[in-house]
Amino acid sequence: MNDQDWLNLALAKMHSGQWFGFKKDYSGEHRMAYENITILDDTKSKPTEVEVNAKIQELKDAEANAETKKASGKQKLKDLGLDDAEIKALIGA
Numbered sequence: 001m002n003d004q005d006w007l008n009l010a011l012a013k014m015h016s017g018q019w020f021g022f023k024k025d026y027s028g029e030h031r032m033a034y035e036n037i038t039i040l041d042d043t044k045s046k047p048t049e050v051e052v053n054a055k056i057q058e059l060k061d062a063e064a065n066a067e068t069k070k071a072s073g074k075q076k077l078k079d080l081g082l083d084d085a086e087i088k089a090l091i092g093a
Contacts, residue, residue: 004032010055011037011047019044 001009011020019041026036034049047055077087 004030006056010052010059015044
């Protein structure tokens with residue numbers, strides 16, 4: 001995922017529903033950037049850039065942790081004597 005994807009995902013995870021959008025007449029290099037966030041739901045407020053960056057890091061860490069656990073699980077299955085084809089049949093990857 002690129003930085004814009006991470007930003008969009010982090011914002012989507014902060015509140016439910018379509019509470020944010022991005023300016024159509026944007027400034028900067030990318031439309032989907034922090035400075036171009038608009039709030040569509042009056043009951044929500046724009047999170048700080050620090051809060052957004054913390055959420056992005058939390059999501060990246062969770063993804064990395066999931067990949068590590070997947071690799072560890074595969075290795076444990078290999079240690080039990082399963083081959084790659086058997087592991088793929090079990091977990092699909």
